[in-house]
Amino acid sequence: MNVLIVDDEPPARARLRQLLEEDGAHRVVGxxxxxxxxxxxxxxxxxxxxxxxxxxxxxxxxxTARHLNTFEKPPSIIFTTAYDxxxxxxxxxxxVGYVLKPVRRQRLERALEQAAKLNRNLLAELGRSAGIDDxxxxxxxxxxxxxxxxxxxxxxxxxxxxxxxxxxxxxxxDLIDDSLKMLEDEFPDTFVRIHRSALVSVARIEALRKTxxxxxxxxxxxxxAARPGSVPAEPLIVSRRHLAEVRRRIRGD
Numbered sequence: 001m002n003v004l005i006v007d008d009e010p011p012a013r014a015r016l017r018q019l020l021e022e023d024g025a026h027r028v029v030g031x032x033x034x035x036x037x038x039x040x041x042x043x044x045x046x047x048x049x050x051x052x053x054x055x056x057x058x059x060x061x062x063x064t065a066r067h068l069n070t071f072e073k074p075p076s077i078i079f080t081t082a083y084d085x086x087x088x089x090x091x092x093x094x095x096v097g098y099v100l101k102p103v104r105r106q107r108l109e110r111a112l113e114q115a116a117k118l119n120r121n122l123l124a125e126l127g128r129s130a131g132i133d134d135x136x137x138x139x140x141x142x143x144x145x146x147x148x149x150x151x152x153x154x155x156x157x158x159x160x161x162x163x164x165x166x167x168x169x170x171x172x173x174d175l176i177d178d179s180l181k182m183l184e185d186e187f188p189d190t191f192v193r194i195h196r197s198a199l200v201s202v203a204r205i206e207a208l209r210k211t212x213x214x215x216x217x218x219x220x221x222x223x224x225a226a227r228p229g230s231v232p233a234e235p236l237i238v239s240r241r242h243l244a245e246v247r248r249r250i251r252g253d
Contacts, residue, residue: 001025001026001027001047001048001049001112001115002026002027002029002045002046002047002048002049003020003026003027003028003029003047003048003049003050003051004028004029004030004031004032004038004041004042004045004047004049004050004051004075005017005020005028005030005031005032005051006031006032006033006034006035006037006038006050006051006052006053006056006061006064007031007033007051007053007056007080008033008034008053008056008057009053010033012053012080012101012103013031013033015102015103016028016051016080016103016108017031019103019105019108020108022105023105023108023109025112026049026112029045029047030045030047034056034057034058034059035056035058035059035060035061035063035064035067036058036059036147036149038050038052038059038064038068039059039064039067039068039140039147039149040146040147042068042071042075043071043142043146043147046073046075047075048075048076049075049076049077049078049112049115050065050068050075050076050077050078051078051080051099052064052065052077052078052079052080053079053080053081054079054080054081055081055082059137059138059149061079061081062123062126062127063135063136063137063138065077065079065123066123066136067136067138067140067149069123070140070177070178076097076115077096077097077115078097078098078099078111078112078115079091079096079097079098079099080098080099080100080101080103081098081099081100081101082100082101088100091126096122096126097111097112097114097115098111099111136152136186137151137152138150138151138152139152139155139167139176139178139183140176141167141174141175141176142175143174148174150167150169150171150174150176152187152190152201153203154169154170154171155167155168155169155170155190155201155204156168156169156170156200156201156204156220157198157199157200157201157204157218157220157236158180158183158191158198158199158200159197159198160180160196160197160198161175164176164177165177165178165179165180165183180193180197180198180199183199184199189202190202190203192205192242192245192246192249193242193245194218194236194237194238194239194242194246195237195238195239195241195242196239198236200218200220200236202249202250204220204221205218205219205220205221205246205249205250206219206220206221206222207219207250208238208246208247208250211235211237215235215237215238216237216238216243217235217236217237217238218236218238218246220236
């Protein structure tokens with residue numbers, strides 16, 4: 001199998017590469033030092049297995065795995081971790097592949113045999129039971145074959161665009177594969193639905209304003225420099241069905 005090694009510590013990556021090369025049954029296609037680099041390399045190299053460190057600065061292993069899981073052909077995941085009783089119990093309970101540091105050859109071979117694709121529900125449960133922050137702090141867009149991570153704090157609103165979702169953010173706009181329902185369920189404290197085709201970042205709402213035809217629209221805070229795609233092409237109209245919830249969220253109830 002083609003394997004991508006991900007760890008922020010060079011000696012740990014070297015150890016894994018050595019074990020894999022000595023085994024001869026698998027091929028190391030690349031090494032990444034952090035979660036963002038791992039995602040970029042996974043797009044370019046299409047590994048079958050990712051050996052993924054859990055504790056990394058920036059994107060930790062669980063969040064990185066959640067982004068990997070959005071790929072059209074997600075790789076199998078094996079987590080590498082220093083000993084933590086709760087994490088290990090969670091991995092065992094969920095039958096998730098893992099190896100403990102320092103990595104031993106026999107354990108790595110067993111983990112490679114049980115490497116599996118992890119769906120988003122399993123990753124969420126794993127994070128909760130292991131006491132690991134499993135939340136995504138970014139959404140992932142593909143731009144001309146490259147990865148773009150968009151921080152939740154940079155997002156103004158999200159709108160349905162045929163079978164995709166268009167994310168309008170500080171630096172412009174991008175299409176992502178996540179549905180509005182998935183975003184609403186995963187980030188209930190971040191977004192509020194204003195109608196069936198749009199979510200708005202609660203932190204970006206300045207007020208509700210009545211339009212000339214008597215409807216109510218969301219007015220966004222005007223504290224960001226103008227950029228392409230920053231101004232809604234159409235008013236962000238609030239449907240009657242969602243009006244009470246939008247008002248409640250603006251009040252902070």
